[in-house]
Amino acid sequence: MAEVTLTIDGKQVTVPVGTTVLEAARQAGIFIPTLCHDPDLTPWGGCRLCVVEIEGMRNLPASCVTTATSGMVVHTASPAVVEARKTIIELLLANHPMDCLTCGKNGDCRLQDYAYMYGVRQAGFAGERHSYPIEDDNPFIVRDLNKCILCGKCVRACAEIQGKNVVDFAYRGFNTRVTPAMDSTLAGSDCVFCGNCVAVCPVGALQEKGLRSSARTWEVKKVRTTCPYCGTGCTFDLNVKDGRVVGVTSCDGEVNGRALCVKGRFGYGFIHHPDRLTRPLIKRNGIFEEATWEEAIGLVAERLGAIKKEYGSGALGVLSSARCTNEENYLMSKFARAVLGTNNIDHCARL
């Protein structure tokens, strides 16, 4: 593959032809802030936070949409660049609720990160602010357009990852906003609540309703696991706080990337549902009574053993489970064959 060599902050970097300046910098371990860029989405070049100085170019180009060329000399943190970035952040903050104290994204928000990084304390421009109503008429996603920085990632995620085109930019100028057709809500649109737009939103404009109202971002432990629903086998992170699963977030899954569907992302509530069985039950005179494990296991062993003895192994049957793990299905097969002595084992594969 043909390559080009350029200089970024004094470092020689060699990358394949067609690489953007942003990617080249990242490969060299040089940080450039971005808001609207996402490696999984088509480049847009709209937020301009990723600007850099390139010798011989008059303006500051956006590195996420500028292709690296041979001999290019790039400065990612020159005074002009830093100044430009500060101005962009100030403009964004000028129309931002500054709600960090209660915002669910606090601690995992790019705008907050960059304001801190560039020392932008508050808006240099006092201006008109939006006061859109917060949309939370569905059980999955809360939309607060007052916090939206119009990076367009959700628009592209919905179109390019989910293939749905539910949301798009509407209106102009100060009134520009991201919305489903006819200014409807997500619940009133074709939205399938995959939450893939939430996963890419850099700020608190789109949040998972359950997760963000039950844990601060730094309080959760993330445990990578496999979705318990359909056979696609998506990977995600269970978010755990105080021994409870409080939500699901995307990771870079081998099958699914960051995409999930509504069941995987929002279907975790059954784990702590009050209907969960928490103690063994034994039916006595038609009524279930709680029992100890010793009693319950003892009774199962005794009754299965007695049937085997009296009627033979063929009078016993086992249903294993397409929802249990491989290890458990293996043990069930071993149990049926080695302990009960029967091949009467099956599961609902056929359903």
Add this chain to the structure above:
Amino acid sequence: MTNPIGDIGGADFILAIGTNTTESHPIIGLQVKKAVRNGATLVVVDPRRTEVAGLAHYHLRLKSGTDIALLNGLANVIISEDLVNKEFVDTRTEGFEALKETVARYTPEYVEQITGISADIIREVARGYATAKNATILYTMGLTQHVCGTHNVFAVANLAMLCGHIGKPHSGVNPLRGQNNVQGACDMGALPNVLTGYQSVTLEEVRSKFAEAWGVGELPATPGLTVGEMLEAAARGEIKGMYIMGENPVLSDPDADHVIHALEKLDFLVVQDIFLTETARLADVVLPAASFAEKDGTFTNTERRVQRVRKAIEPVGEAKPDWQIICLVATAMGYPMQYGSPAEIMEEIARLTPSYGGISYQRLENGSLVWPCPAPDHPGTPILHAGKFARGLGKFHPVEYVPPAEQPDEEYPLILNTGRRHFHYHTGTMTLRTGALEEYYGREHLEINPADARALGIADGERVRVVSRRGQVEVTARVVDTVPPGVVFTSFHFPDVAINRLTNPARDPVARIPELKVCAVRVEKIA
């Protein structure tokens, strides 16, 4: 699946049979959408106008249960128009002549009469599939839940082999599995006729290998009973005791009243689950199991990818992981079964199972592995049948069209079709208890075509009774043309619309899959 999910996005032609991919397998649906965006031709075969059908270039709304006729018709065109991949057929397959003979009768005109799909469309689709660079076939329960389910699968494989669309990227024959670990449960030998890795119980060397590893004298040599057969045997009083782990046959199996009767007749029933399901209610002992978040293990997805499940929290209450419970029961029955962790169980599986031979928790820490993975240094096998079929030559299995067991008649004039909804899963035990999914999609309805609704005097939103020869349920009607005239549709997710009280337990003679997709019903207005 013969090919990975990530492959589908690169196909030039997708034949999706009986799968509402974007709703039942949303993330696989994304790959279908990606392929379509890149210019692929999408053909959807489904009587219903599903979401994925809305994206299709060709939507073949065939009469329910006539898939084999259609598939044979496609093969007929491919052979008669000389579109066969001769090199592939000559070098990689056997039995072509027999197939040719069988499908000769299935001319597009004849198939049109059976399926209701026009002969011209059948020709166009056949040409498209045969001449595509890479064509993939996706199918799911819509295809396998018929009396002739196994034959449908043969008919699909015949088509792929005819055109050589197998054993290479972006192609293949790809069943999409409904539940997270159906593939793994089958791989692990939770089946009456095979041990792990599909090693037959009828083979002496297999049995002695396992008997030795498991420290028992001998293992039963005759294949056991399937779910349906077990329930029938229970109803007859021949099966006296059952141990059910994590399944809810009362809602998921056909002819629910019969299932309940069979389970009630048992001398002893133990059910192990995370909720007190409709099945668990019938048990003598209920054992509380841990959910997926509370244990370590592995699931094998529909593309044969073995992936880790990791313990995130302690089991709720006194619940225990299923693997520990099985060990306790076995030990109490005088067979000491003890493992320090699921990783140890996987070591034992790998020792006994050639296709899982190279799989270990240590390797899975660095990413998933796709079986067959016979050795610790084997990278896994994302694409099956590349260069060679497992049995050597791929065999064509000619199959004939057989009409559904139960045809509509005067008394039961409509066909009931059942399936899945985007927001729910299986018998609803999990998705109806999430605090979110059921809030958004909390009530089930019956889809009925405007023409049928008009004839019956049923308005949208009205309560109706659906009655079959086996049972009845009440449900709210939704009058929509997503179902063709003569067909009604609903899901099996909601206990209050226990639709499997109606369905037909008639089974495919080979794979024993009940015919859930077709049963004759009538719909009545509730006065």
